[in-house]
Each structure stands twice: as C-alpha cells, then as structure tokens.
Amino acid sequence: MKKDIILGGVGGQGILSIAAIIGTAAVKAGLYLKQAEVHGMSQRGGDVQSNLRISDQPIASDLIPVGKADMIISVEPMEALRYVPMLAADGWIITNTTPFINIPDYPSKEELLEVIANQPHHIILDADAIAKELGSAKAANVVILGAASPFLGLSYEQIEDAIRITFGRKGDEVVNLNLAALKAGRDEADQQMR
Amino acid sequence: MQKLMLLGDEAIAQGAIDAGMSGIYAYPGTPSTEITEYILQSKDAKEKKIRAGWSTNEKTAVEGALGMSYAGKRAMTCMKHVGLNVAADAFINSSITGVNGGLIVVSADDPSMHSSQNEQDSRFYGNFAMIPILEPSNQQEAYDMVHYGFDLSEKYSIPVMMRITTRLAHSRAGVIRTKSHEQNEVKLPSNPNQFILLPGNARKQYKTLLSNQALFEMEAANSGFNQYIEGTDKKMGIIACGISFNYLMENYADRVVPYPVLRIGQYPVPVDQVRRLYNECDSVLVLEEGYPLIEELLRGMLNNGKTVRGRLDGSLPRDGELSPNLVAKALGHEVAKEVSVPSIVANRPPALCKGCPHIFSYNALNEAMAEVGKGRVFADIGCYTLGFMEPYHAIDTCVDMGASITMAKGAADAGLLPAIAVIGDSTFTHSGMTGLLDAVVDNSPITVFILDNETTGMTGGQDSNGLGKLEAICRGLGVDPEHIRVVSPMPKSHDENVRIIKEEIAYQGVSVIIPRRECIQTAARRHKADAKLKGKEA
Ligand SMILES: Cc1ncc(C[n+]2csc(CCOP(=O)(O)OP(=O)(O)O)c2C)c(N)n1
Ligand code: SF4
Numbered sequence: 001m002k003k004d005i006i007l008g009g010v011g012g013q014g015i016l017s018i019a020a021i022i023g024t025a026a027v028k029a030g031l032y033l034k035q036a037e038v039h040g041m042s043q044r045g046g047d048v049q050s051n052l053r054i055s056d057q058p059i060a061s062d063l064i065p066v067g068k069a070d071m072i073i074s075v076e077p078m079e080a081l082r083y084v085p086m087l088a089a090d091g092w093i094i095t096n097t098t099p100f101i102n103i104p105d106y107p108s109k110e111e112l113l114e115v116i117a118n119q120p121h122h123i124i125l126d127a128d129a130i131a132k133e134l135g136s137a138k139a140a141n142v143v144i145l146g147a148a149s150p151f152l153g154l155s156y157e158q159i160e161d162a163i164r165i166t167f168g169r170k171g172d173e174v175v176n177l178n179l180a181a182l183k184a185g186r187d188e189a190d191q192q193m194r
Numbered sequence: 195m196q197k198l199m200l201l202g203d204e205a206i207a208q209g210a211i212d213a214g215m216s217g218i219y220a221y222p223g224t225p226s227t228e229i230t231e232y233i234l235q236s237k238d239a240k241e242k243k244i245r246a247g248w249s250t251n252e253k254t255a256v257e258g259a260l261g262m263s264y265a266g267k268r269a270m271t272c273m274k275h276v277g278l279n280v281a282a283d284a285f286i287n288s289s290i291t292g293v294n295g296g297l298i299v300v301s302a303d304d305p306s307m308h309s310s311q312n313e314q315d316s317r318f319y320g321n322f323a324m325i326p327i328l329e330p331s332n333q334q335e336a337y338d339m340v341h342y343g344f345d346l347s348e349k350y351s352i353p354v355m356m357r358i359t360t361r362l363a364h365s366r367a368g369v370i371r372t373k374s375h376e377q378n379e380v381k382l383p384s385n386p387n388q389f390i391l392l393p394g395n396a397r398k399q400y401k402t403l404l405s406n407q408a409l410f411e412m413e414a415a416n417s418g419f420n421q422y423i424e425g426t427d428k429k430m431g432i433i434a435c436g437i438s439f440n441y442l443m444e445n446y447a448d449r450v451v452p453y454p455v456l457r458i459g460q461y462p463v464p465v466d467q468v469r470r471l472y473n474e475c476d477s478v479l480v481l482e483e484g485y486p487l488i489e490e491l492l493r494g495m496l497n498n499g500k501t502v503r504g505r506l507d508g509s510l511p512r513d514g515e516l517s518p519n520l521v522a523k524a525l526g527h528e529v530a531k532e533v534s535v536p537s538i539v540a541n542r543p544p545a546l547c548k549g550c551p552h553i554f555s556y557n558a559l560n561e562a563m564a565e566v567g568k569g570r571v572f573a574d575i576g577c578y579t580l581g582f583m584e585p586y587h588a589i590d591t592c593v594d595m596g597a598s599i600t601m602a603k604g605a606a607d608a609g610l611l612p613a614i615a616v617i618g619d620s621t622f623t624h625s626g627m628t629g630l631l632d633a634v635v636d637n638s639p640i641t642v643f644i645l646d647n648e649t650t651g652m653t654g655g656q657d658s659n660g661l662g663k664l665e666a667i668c669r670g671l672g673v674d675p676e677h678i679r680v681v682s683p684m685p686k687s688h689d690e691n692v693r694i695i696k697e698e699i700a701y702q703g704v705s706v707i708i709p710r711r712e713c714i715q716t717a718a719r720r721h722k723a724d725a726k727l728k729g730k731e732a
Contacts, residue, residue: 010542023199033199036365039224044577046544061444062365062437065518067530081536102545104584107538115536
C-alpha cells in the first residue's frame with residue numbers, strides 16, 4: 001500500500017489539521033509516513049501545500065514526484081487546480097467549492113468549478129455549507145477529509161479512531177461533531193461516485 | 195523506544211535534548227525556527243533546566259553558545275543561512291579558539307528561496323572555518339547526528355556545523371529516540387590560553403586546526419554517515435549528498451541503484467572514497483542540494499578529467515532545489531511530459547493580513563510621500579516587506595537585515611532627500627540600532643519608521659527583544675526625544691499620522707516615528723493561550 005497525497009489551500013486555512021488526522025491513522029496502522037510542509041513566507045495568505053506520503057514500505061523522498069500523486073485534497077477550489085501537474089493520470093481531486101478570495105484577479109467560481117469538473121476523477125463538495133449545517137463551520141476540513149476517505153488506503157474506522165485521538169482532549173461534543181462531519185463528507189463522496 | 199513524528203528541525207531539537215545540551219541560542223529565520231521553538235515548548239527541556247531563548251541576532255547567539263561551551267557545557271546555536279553572514283565573525287573565530295563543551299552550529303539553507311533573499315550554501319562556510327560538517331538526509335539521521343556531533347565536537351575541541359535545507363527542516367517522519375546523555379558539569383578549559391586570540395596564541399591554535407584537518411577527514415572516511423554502495427554498472431558513479439540521496443532512491447522502486455553510489459553526510463569530503471568512485475567509473479554524476487561544491491572540486495578549473503555531471507554542465511539546473519524528477523532526468527530516465535497548471539489559476543502571492551498594522555502605516559506614509567516623489571523609501575526584512583506588493587508599492591529596497599537605516603543615511607549623504615527608512619521592531623534590535631547611531635553621529639536628515647508590532651511577525655510571532663524598550667534605545671543612541679514620535683497605525687488616526695510624518699520629514703535631523711500596535715496574528719495566539727490558561731485554572 002502506498003498513497004501519495006497533495007494537500008492544498010491558502011496559508012491560514014489549516015490544511016495541516018487534515019494531514020495530522022491522516023498521519024495519526026497511518027502511524028497507528030503501522031505505516032511509514034513522510035510529510036513535507038510549508039512554513040514561512042507563504043503562510044501570509046499565499047498558496048500552501050503539503051506532500052503527504054504513507055506506505056507500508058519505507059519511503060525515500062519527502063517530495064512526491066511530479067505526475068505521481070494519487071490524489072489532491074484541497075480546501076479551496078482554485079488551489080486544487082494549482083497541483084494538477086502533480087496528479088497521476090488515474091488520480092482523484094477532492095475539493096471544497098468555497099473560494100478564498102484575497103487577490104483582485106480571482107477567477108469566476110462557475111468557471112473554476114467547470115474546469116475541475118472536466119478533470120477525469122473528482123469529488124466536489126461545499127464543505128463549508130455542510131459543516132455549518134452540522135453546527136460548526138470549523139469542521140469543514142473534516143468534511144473534506146470524509147470525502148477523501150474512500151481513497152486513503154485506510155479503513156473508515158481507522159480514520160474515525162484518529163479523529164477520536166485528535167479531538168479527544170476537547171471533549172465528547174467536539175469529537176461527535178467531527179465524526180458527523182467525517183460521515184457527511186463520506187456520504188457525499190459515496191453519492192458522487194455512484 | 196517510542197517513535198515520534200518529527201520535522202527535521204524538531205528531530206534536531208529532540209536530539210539536542212537527549213544529547214545533554216544545556217542551552218540553545220538562536221535568532222528566528224525560516225527554515226530553522228522550529229528547532230528552538232520545539233525546545234521552548236518541551237516539558238522535558240524545562241525539567242532539565244535547558245536554557246532556551248531568542249537572541250537579539252545570530253552573532254549574539256553564536257557568542258552566547260560559545261560562552262556556554264567555554265564553561266564546559268554542550269550548547270547549540272541555530273539560524274537560517276543568511277544569519278550565518280551576520281554571525282560569521284564569531285563563527286570563523288570559534289574554529290580558531292575551538293570549544294570546551296560540545297558546540298553545534300545549525301545553519302538551515304533555503305534553496306529555491308522559499309522564504310529568503312538568496313540561496314547561499316552553508317557548506318562553504320563550514321569549509322571556510324575548516325570544521326566538520328554534518329548533513330542529514332532524513333529525520334532519524336538528523337536526530338542521530340546531534341548525538342554524534344556533540345561527541346565529535348568534544349573529541350577534537352572543535353565546533354561542528356550541521357547543515358540542513360528547507361525540505362528536511364520542514365518535513366515530518368518517524369524518529370526513534372536512542373540513548374540519552376547527562377549534561378556536563380561546569381568546567382574551565384584546561385588550557386587557559388585557548389580562548390585568547392592574541393596573535394601569539396592564535397598562531398598556535400591555527401596550526402592545531404590545520405593539523406587536525408587530516409583527522410577530520412579520517413573521521414569522515416570512517417563515518418557511518420558516509421557510505422560507499424557497490425554497483426554493477428560502472429558507466430556512471432553517483433555522489434549523493436544529504437537529502438539528494440532520497441531523490442536518487444525514489445527513482446528505483448526496489449531501492450537498488452545499478453551504479454556505484456557514494457552517499458555523503460559528513461565533511462570534509464572523504465577524498466579516498468571519492469577517488470575510488472572516480473577511478474572505478476567512466477563518469478560521475480554529483481547530486482547536491484545548493485551550490486555545486488563537490489562538483490566544482492571534482493571537475494577542477496580546467497575540467498580535463500573524466501566527465502563530471504551535475505549543476506555545472508546542465509544535467510541539473512544551476513539554481514533551485516533538487517527534486518525526484520530533476521534527478522530522474524539527470525539519470526537519463528524517461529520522464530512523462532508535465533501537464534501544465536490550468537490557465538484559470540491565478541497567482542496567490544503572500545500578502546499582509548487583513549487589519550495588519552503595517553497597512554495603516556503604509557497608507558499614511560504613501561500619502562505623505564505623494565508630493566515628495568518616488569524611490570526614497572529604504573525598507574528592510576519582515577512582513578512589512580510585503581508593502582512592496584499591490585496595492586501599496588510603498589517601498590524601494592530590501593537587502594539585508596538592518597540595511598534600511600544605513601542605506602537611507604548613505605542616500606541622504608548623496609543628496610537624495612528626503613530619505614526614509616522603514617524597519618520592523620525585531621529587525622531594528624537585530625541590526626538597526628548600530629546604523630541609527632551612525633546617523634545620529636552625522637546628524638543625517640533621515641526619517642526612520644520603526645514599525646512596532648511588538649513581535650517577530652514574519653517568522654511566526656516570536657518575542658521581540660526590543661519590546662517596551664524602543665524609545666529608550668533611540669534616546670540612548672542620541673535621537674532628540676522631541677523627534678521620537680509614537681503613533682497609532684489605525685484608520686481613525688490616518689490624518690494625524692500623515693501630519694506627523696510630514697513634520698518629521700521636514701525636520702533636518704534624525705527623527706524616529708514608531709507606529710505601535712500588536713500584530714493581529716500574535717494577538718490572536720496570545721488571547722488563545724490566555725484563554726487556555728484561564729480554562730486550566732477554573
Ligand atoms: C540575517 C537574517 N536573519 C533572519 C532572517 C529571517 N527574518 C526575516 S524577517 C524576520 C523578522 C522580522 O521581524 P520584524 O522586524 O519585527 O518585522 P515583522 O515581520 O514583525 O513585521 C526574520 C527573523 C533574515 N531574513 N535574515
Ligand atoms: S503576521 Fe502580523 S505583522 Fe505579519 S502581516 Fe499578519 S498581522 Fe501583519
């Protein structure tokens with residue numbers, strides 16, 4: 001088993017929280033992991049990405065080779081497209097639809113979603129709306145994680161466990177909210193793949 | 195022992211804690227910052243009473259660490275690559291004095307300049323100082339090398355450099371903690387002349403350093419971090435330094451390279467192993483992150499030996515960091531044509547946060563400068579450098595930390611008036627204070643903005659050593675108190691701020707304007723931490 005994952009977003013959107021949950025699940029499953037993060041300049045509202053690699057064999061490079069990623073998980077639609085060159089021909093894009101607009105020349109949302117829809121394999125969901133409906137906009141990243149869960153090479157239960165570990169300190173209410181967010185994202189993915 | 199998921203930076207920090215380090219001295223700088231931050235947050239480090247904190251600049255950091263080493267204890271100092279320029283005087287001379295307690299100097303390079311103004315290669319500094327250099331290829335090695343480095347440092351009474359690059363610094367992987375070492379007791383150097391670099395002593399010390407070179411090379415030759423891996427196909431031999439070894443291995447699914455490979459993690463370059471590779475193979479490919487240090491040595495000025503490939507012959511790009519794909523191309527592997535980024539994707543450069551105090555400082559400055567003309571604002575390094583971008587276009591220079599004040603002074607000396615300097619609070623104490631004294635001594639007609647957001651914003655909000663001291667520092671340096679003006683960078687104070695700026699620009703002497711309001715990111719972090727603390731107490 002080997003999964004190469006690109007996480008995309010904008011500095012401050014907390015893409016590393018998704019990486020941390022996947023990482024926790026992977027480590028608990030006894031897998032190897034390498035995760036290249038972006039710190040520094042770009043965190044000031046620039047585009048940020050993380051290369052997350054999990055495998056049952058030791059991993060050589062901290063960077064995923066271009067054109068070899070199994071999936072792009074993005075919390076922002078334009079950022080999902082930025083990493084298309086990284087994606088393998090049969091790779092998936094799992095992306096939020098809510099744009100983060102902090103530049104004057106941000107493209108039209110409709111056109112963006114159309115370009116994403118034209119990519120071969122994709123799950124597109126409004127994670128912010130789904131999270132708000134569940135009671136907290138903060139859970140949007142976990143909704144996206146839920147939508148990516150069929151592709152991670154980890155069982156759904158392993159990811160649930162990782163959520164319990166990650167949010168355990170914050171009490172049952174937060175854990176349950178995030179489990180619900182994970183489920184909502186997963187359901188959306190299942191439906192879109194049908 | 196338990197496996198931890200650590201950034202390369204954090205692995206170095208944990209290694210230092212476990213290797214009996216007594217103190218860490220650092221100035222923040224990407225990608226080195228997380229080493230010191232990890233120690234500042236480590237309960238283990240607190241229990242062991244490890245001294246940890248931010249120095250005013252990299253030079254004071256190296257000197258602090260050298261002082262701790264003088265006293266017999268193990269010390270570490272960390273900085274980004276350009277920080278070593280600032281610390282160079284202390285660093286180079288510490289190789290002449292040598293050390294007492296073990297001393298490791300970590301310098302984190304940033305090839306591709308993700309967050310830097312150049313991509314200089316610290317290995318040249320290590321060679322210049324004639325000291326051993328360690329260059330880890332993964333997080334576990336980073337951890338292990340700290341243990342090894344302190345031992346090596348004490349064995350030869352020599353500072354040891356650890357050179358890392360951005361990818362390793364900021365990539366996470368499993369690290370297993372091994373042994374732990376008690377901290378040293380305070381103990382004076384056995385030779386009372388060791389640290390007095392009067393020429394008579396320095397000549398002796400230097401001869402010792404020179405005669406140790408052969409021993410350092412022997413250590414490198416015998417080091418577990420340098421490895422000659424046999425290969426059957428002798429058409430090519432490969433030298434892979436530090437993290438580039440990973441990119442090489444990524445290109446062989448079974449992790450078996452058909453060519454002989456010399457993996458290098460410790461310098462000086464192990465010449466015998468290099469000679470063997472060169473003699474055995476028809477050509478040599480050199481993979482190194484940063485400048486072509488080994489490639490240049492191997493190729494020589496005349497390049498009249500065997501074929502040596504790498505960054506100098508175009509097999510690899512001359513600049514920027516390496517990657518699995520670049521290495522694949524250099525190996526002659528078939529690489530699929532890269533798809534391009536869809537054209538709809540717009541650039542998203544870093545920008546000042548919404549509500550950042552710097553925005554309002556620049557709005558006022560721009561209005562005051564409108565009637566004066568362009569090209570007169572000498573700025574510096576920090577979040578406020580983003581004032582160069584749309585929509586501000588407020589600054590004209592950014593060179594090295596502290597250069598704002600001194601360049602404004604030089605331009606004023608040349609007759610380019612008015613000349614304005616813009617510098618952050620942390621940058622001011624790092625290297626702006628001395629330049630301000632130059633300006634005071636000459637009574638140069640410059641207006642200096644010290645943008646006081648009460649933090650070191652760019653690198654993630656570390657404490658700023660000038661906090662609460664800026665006016666006193668300026669007064670102490672001789673700035674007329676009437677021309678030290680504190681203003682509030684808020685929209686509602688805009689008109690008043692423009693008036694004050696115009697007044698001070700008109701003044702024919704050194705004036706200092708201090709827009710003061712806390713960075714909103716640092717403030718948010720502080721409020722969160724306060725709330726957490728309150729929650730614990732309740
Ligand atoms: C010699 C050197 N050391 C460290 C750095 C990294 N660095 C860049 S900006 C900065 C801090 C700037 O802080 P401040 O001047 O307070 O400005 P702010 O970012 O808070 O606006 C640091 C540490 C550098 N570029 N050069
Ligand atoms: S981090 Fe602070 S200083 Fe930097 S841009 Fe944001 S608000 Fe401004």
